Amino acid sequence: xxxxxxxxxxxxxxxxxxxxxxxAHSAPFPAAPEHQxxxxxxxxxxxxxxxxxxxxxxxxxxxxxxxxxYMDSCVKCGACTDKCQYFLGSGDPKNMPVARxxxxxxxxxxxxxxxxxxxxxxxxxxxLTEEVxxxxxxxxxxCSQCRRCSVxxxxxxxxxxxxxxxxEIMDHIGKGQKYCNEILGKVHKIGxxxxxxxxxxxxxxxxxxxxxxxxxxxxVKLPLNVKGAxxxxxxxxxxxxxxxxxxxxxxYAKVFHQAGVSWTISSYASxxxxxxxxxxxxxxxxxxxxxxxxxxxxxxxKRIIFGECGHAWRVAYAFLNxxxxxFDFLDPDYxxxxxxxxxxxxxxxxxxxxxxxSANDHMTLTFHDSCNVARAxxxxxxxxxxxxxxxxxxxxxxxxxxxxxxxxIRESTFCCGGGGGLLTDxxxxxxxxxxxxxxxxxxxxxxxxxxxHMAAICAICKSQFAKIMPIYGFEMDSIxxxxxxxxxxxxxxxxxSGQTSEAE
Amino acid sequence: MLSAVYAILFYLAAVVxxxxxxxxxxxxxKTPAPLKIPTTPAPVTQAGVVARMAKExxxxxxxxxxxxxxxxxxxxxxxxxxxxxxxxxxxxxxxVWSWVVLVQPFGLYAGFAMLGGLAALWGRRLVVERIRYxxxxxxxxxxxxxxxxxxxxxxxxxxxxxxxxxxxxxVLGLIRFDWQPLxxxxxxxxxxxxxxVLMFIFPFSKLxxxxxxxxxxxxxQVDNAREKRHLAPWAAALDTNRQEGKxxx
Numbered sequence: 004x005x006x007x008x009x010x011x012x013x014x015x016x017x018x019x020x021x022x023x024x025x026x027a028h029s030a031p032f033p034a035a036p037e038h039q040x041x042x043x044x045x046x047x048x049x050x051x052x053x054x055x056x057x058x059x060x061x062x063x064x065x066x067x068x069x070x071x072x073y074m075d076s077c078v079k080c081g082a083c084t085d086k087c088q089y090f091l092g093s094g095d096p097k098n099m100p101v102a103r104x105x106x107x108x109x110x111x112x113x114x115x116x117x118x119x120x121x122x123x124x125x126x127x128x129x130x131l132t133e134e135v136x137x138x139x140x141x142x143x144x145x146c147s148q149c150r151r152c153s154v155x156x157x158x159x160x161x162x163x164x165x166x167x168x169x170x171e172i173m174d175h176i177g178k179g180q181k182y183c184n185e186i187l188g189k190v191h192k193i194g195x196x197x198x199x200x201x202x203x204x205x206x207x208x209x210x211x212x213x214x215x216x217x218x219x220x221x222x223v224k225l226p227l228n229v230k231g232a233x234x235x236x237x238x239x240x241x242x243x244x245x246x247x248x249x250x251x252x253x254x255y256a257k258v259f260h261q262a263g264v265s266w267t268i269s270s271y272a273s274x275x276x277x278x279x280x281x282x283x284x285x286x287x288x289x290x291x292x293x294x295x296x297x298x299x300x301x302x303x304x305k306r307i308i309f310g311e312c313g314h315a316w317r318v319a320y321a322f323l324n325x326x327x328x329x330f331d332f333l334d335p336d337y338x339x340x341x342x343x344x345x346x347x348x349x350x351x352x353x354x355x356x357x358x359x360x361s362a363n364d365h366m367t368l369t370f371h372d373s374c375n376v377a378r379a380x381x382x383x384x385x386x387x388x389x390x391x392x393x394x395x396x397x398x399x400x401x402x403x404x405x406x407x408x409x410x411x412i413r414e415s416t417f418c419c420g421g422g423g424g425l426l427t428d429x430x431x432x433x434x435x436x437x438x439x440x441x442x443x444x445x446x447x448x449x450x451x452x453x454x455x456h457m458a459a460i461c462a463i464c465k466s467q468f469a470k471i472m473p474i475y476g477f478e479m480d481s482i483x484x485x486x487x488x489x490x491x492x493x494x495x496x497x498x499x500s501g502q503t504s505e506a507e
Numbered sequence: 508m509l510s511a512v513y514a515i516l517f518y519l520a521a522v523v524x525x526x527x528x529x530x531x532x533x534x535x536x537k538t539p540a541p542l543k544i545p546t547t548p549a550p551v552t553q554a555g556v557v558a559r560m561a562k563e564x565x566x567x568x569x570x571x572x573x574x575x576x577x578x579x580x581x582x583x584x585x586x587x588x589x590x591x592x593x594x595x596x597x598x599x600x601x602x603v604w605s606w607v608v609l610v611q612p613f614g615l616y617a618g619f620a621m622l623g624g625l626a627a628l629w630g631r632r633l634v635v636e637r638i639r640y641x642x643x644x645x646x647x648x649x650x651x652x653x654x655x656x657x658x659x660x661x662x663x664x665x666x667x668x669x670x671x672x673x674x675x676x677x678v679l680g681l682i683r684f685d686w687q688p689l690x691x692x693x694x695x696x697x698x699x700x701x702x703x704v705l706m707f708i709f710p711f712s713k714l715x716x717x718x719x720x721x722x723x724x725x726x727x728q729v730d731n732a733r734e735k736r737h738l739a740p741w742a743a744a745l746d747t748n749r750q751e752g753k754x755x756x
Contacts, residue, residue: 021636066741068538069724075531076719079646080581081631081638082573096640105641117711118645127643150725153546155573157563157581158716159725161544285541289745321543321732328736338733378546381730386548414548 007432009474010092010439012446018085019094026095026436030141032429034179041188042287045177052176056131057114059172064115069164074111076158077101083152083160088417089145092436097142100152100162106138107169140178143169145433147423148281148314149374154414166423167283174282182427183278190291195240195274201227204270207243215253220499223260225252225268228302232267234259235299237275237319237340238310239462247484248465251311254486257493258347261356266308272298275315276462280322281424292318292326305334308341311484313373313461314422316342320380342382344460347489348392351399358492360402366456367403368488369448370394371441371468372416373461387413393460393485400492405452411444419459421467434467435474442475449477456481458488510677510689513699517681520706527710528718535722539739549730556729563726580631584624590617591660598671598678615664622657625650649712652701659698669695 010016036046049055064071083100085091090098097103105127112119112128119128129135148163173179189198199207208225215223226232236259242252259266272294279287299307307330309319319340324330330339338345350356370393382388390413398404411417420437448454459465459482468482550556562568567585571578594614597603629650632638663669670690680687689695708714721727738746 018637021640065538066541066739068535068540068722069544071538072535072719072722072724076713076716076723078713078716079638079641079643080570080577081635081641082570082577084637084641086573096637099637099641101641118708124644125648126645150546153725155569157567157570157573158720159546159563159569159723161546161725164544285742286745289742324732324736325542325738325742340733379544381547381549381551384551386551386730389547414546 007435009435010442012439012443012475015447016091016440016443019091021096022094023096026089026093026098026145026433027138027141029145029430029433030137031144031425031427032181034181034184038181038184038188039174039177039179041191042174042179042184042284044174044179044184048177052136052178053131055176056136056172057110059175060110060114060168063168063171064111067164067168069161070168073104073158073160073165074108074115077104077108077160080157082155082157083162086152086155087146087162088149088151088420088437088440089147089433092420092439093145093433095145097138098145100156100160103142103146104160104162104165106135106142107165110135136173136178139169140173143173144180144425144430145437147374147418147420147425147437149418149422150378151374151415151417154378163423167280169283170281170424171283174284180282180424182429183282183424186276186278187282187287187291190274190276190278190294194271194294196276196278197240197243199240199243199273201270201273204243204268204273208268211249211253211256215256219257219495221260221495221497223256223495225256226266227268228270229265229267230301231303232265233304234264234266234306234308235272235295235302235304236266236268236308236310236343237272237295237298237315238268238343239275239312239315240273241462241466242310243273245462245466246469247480247482247487248311248462250487250490251484252486254484254488254490254493255310255343257490257495258343258350258356258486261493261495262346262350267302267304269298269302271301275309275312275319277315277318278424280314280318288318288322289326292323295323296327296330299330300332306337306341307333307339308343308346310343311460311462311465311486313375313463315462316460317375317379342392343486344392344396345382347486348383348396351396356489357494358400358489359494360400360492362491363401363488364403366401366483366488367405367452367454368397368401368483369405369407369445369454369457370397370412370485371407371419371457371459371464372412373459373464374416374418374422376460377416378414390414393458396485397458397488400488405448405454407444407448411440417441417444419461419464419467420471422461422463426463426467434471438467438471438475442472442477445477446475456483458483458485460485509691509696510686513689513696513703514677514681514686516703517699520703524706524709531710531715532718532722535718539741540724540728541739541742543728543730543732543737544724545728545730546725547730549728551730553729556727560721560727564720577628577631580624580627582624583620584628587617587621587624590614591621591657598675599682601675601679618657618661618664622654622661625654625657629654645712649714652705656698656701656705659694659701663692663694663698667692667694 109129146166153161241248676687
């Protein structure tokens with residue numbers, strides 16, 4: 004890992020000069036046959052992979068208006084060329100969104116357009132050769148499907164849709180990615196990405212209850228599989244053990260406790276993440292989403308609330324109703340599903356939470372908008388609530404808050420570098436590249452405003468930053484959960500000690 | 508003979524252009540969008556979506572956010588093109604519609620702005636390394652084609668006048684299926700020839716961005732996934748295994 008060239012973040016990032024092929028060597032570990040077959044994909048590259056791939060391509064064009072329109076519409080205006088964090092970090096021109104798309108579009112032109120069939124040299128049409136397939140595998144796994152490029156495209160062309168389709172095609176010819184496909188197998192088999200079985204989960208939750216009791220003197224519960232609870236909490240499994248995620252989970256528990264609502268976690272659906280989105284498989288995404296519906300039905304809950312997780316909130320907010328709805332068996336007075344931040348902010352607005360901002364005075368915070376939350380979802384009633392609500396919560400819990408440069412937050416936010424199925428050590432160089440614009444923006448507010456910590460509401464962002472920030476010279480624990488800040492500030496009724504341990 | 512060739516080519520081009528476009532638009536319209544993917548923040552009402560699309564199509568809102576130079580060149584080119592096209596209606600109408608008369612002076616000078624915008628776009632494509640990298644031969648030729656159309660038109664208007672009375676008679680003859688001779692002016696033949704090429708390639712090229720933008724799900728979808736269940740027909744078929752799998756579409 005130490006061998007990688009870490010982009011310099013001391014000054015604002017220039018648009019890099021093109022470094023052709025500089026990231027061509029980067030490719031994720033291939034999925035093993037058993038991981039492929041568990042998802043119904045061929046175990047290894049099939050003999051007639053070319054024809055199979057083109058057939059699948061044709062099928063997807065017929066099933067997705069986005070793919071069909073985006074294959075046709077690009078005029079190569081270049082608006083997206085300097086927008087991708089993986090290009091800014093690496094200079095490899097195939098990481099420019101238009102060039103990444105063109106890896107697929109040139110095959111589209113060759114097989115699905117007259118110009119590409121008759122005069123391929125004129126329009127840069129190319130057959131799906133082994134070389135092109137290798138490029139697909141390499142560069143469609145250097146896209147975190149963060150949709151930053153789509154904000155700036157005059158036609159809204161979304162590279163995420165294209166990289167999802169490319170990965171779907173590759174899965175169907177036996178060229179899958181280990182990280183995503185292995186994890187999806189675990190979700191089906193055990194219930195969560197980490198393969199954490201029910202018993203271990205129960206023990207973990209009990210331990211957390213003890214920790215909270217030690218801190219506050221109160222019996223704050225983290226219930227598991229409680230039938231008849233009002234709320235089903237679906238949260239990324241990293242919340243159960245990883246730092247700083249777990250501090251966020253403690254925060255949710257305290258909020259639920261103080262609000263006096265009954266809630267439960269389900270061991271059957273103990274995972275908010277839905278990695279099927281990353282591999283572009285509607286069928287897999289539907290299966291994974293169905294677990295949440297089943298858990299809600301089995302436990303007889305009235306509401307579903309999602310914890311802090313970026314792409315999970317996208318699948319929940321934008322897709323869950325489509326994939327596993329209609330949710331007419333739930334309480335119609337609440338949106339299905341809700342984000343934990345929506346619940347917490349409602350309570351804060353109602354004055355139902357007592358918050359001591361000084362508990363977070365040892366920190367000066369900034370907020371990293373997670374890409375999927377920022378550009379693919381909403382919180383609350385108003386467009387843009389996904390930016391305002393988390394910031395409002397942070398400001399209600401902290402005295403010191405500074406936003407990063409306007410070009411790097413809200414709808415223009417950069418991906419952490421580890422989204423879209425890239426959060427794996429075999430893609431570390433790509434992750435370091437992708438993090439560089441965010442690290443640069445952070446460095447600016449650290450230098451100019453004394454920012455000490457960055458808050459996030461995404462498990463992937465938190466894991467990525469905890470690993471990457473030390474490489475860029477920041478402390479590993481300077482990434483925090485938003486609900487960790489809530490947890491620090493909240494004063495529960497009857498609490499024995501006023502301050503959290505972290506403040507000392 | 509020349510007149511007949513051009514006349515036939517224009518009929519052909521009109522058919523290819525319109526049938527090709529209709530076919531493409533129908534394809535876009537009937538291909539389902541399986542998921543809600545508006546780029547957020549997005550409008551939460553249909554009226555809001557109309558406003559978003561209008562901003563996108565009229566002002567190139569997203570391009571403006573991206574790059575001010577590309578926006579300037581691109582927007583100037585497109586608006587000028589529109590004015591020039593409207594001005595050209597005078598060759599298709601008799602008597603000339605009164606608002607076309609009003610557009611005339613703007614349309615004349617828009618020709619220069621159009622050429623300037625195209626030249627700047629091409630310069631950018633040649634000079635900026637990133638954009639040169641992504642350009643195929645066809646991307647350069649497309650700009651050259653438009654530059655050729657604009658320059659030949661401007662030359663006829665401001666340098667070497669063509670027989671505009673006969674040209675109009677030819678055009679009206681095409682519309683009325685009463686063929687009239689086309690002046691054998693090389694500039695005019697070039698101008699019309701390049702326009703023919705443009706019409707022929709329109710439905711098979713990146714010029715499809717024109718209808719495409721209206722069908723882009725990231726721009727034209729309402730942000731209401733929680734309130735209203737969105738379901739594509741092929742995806743609904745996957746629901747049939749489940750009893751309660753009904754949807755409002």
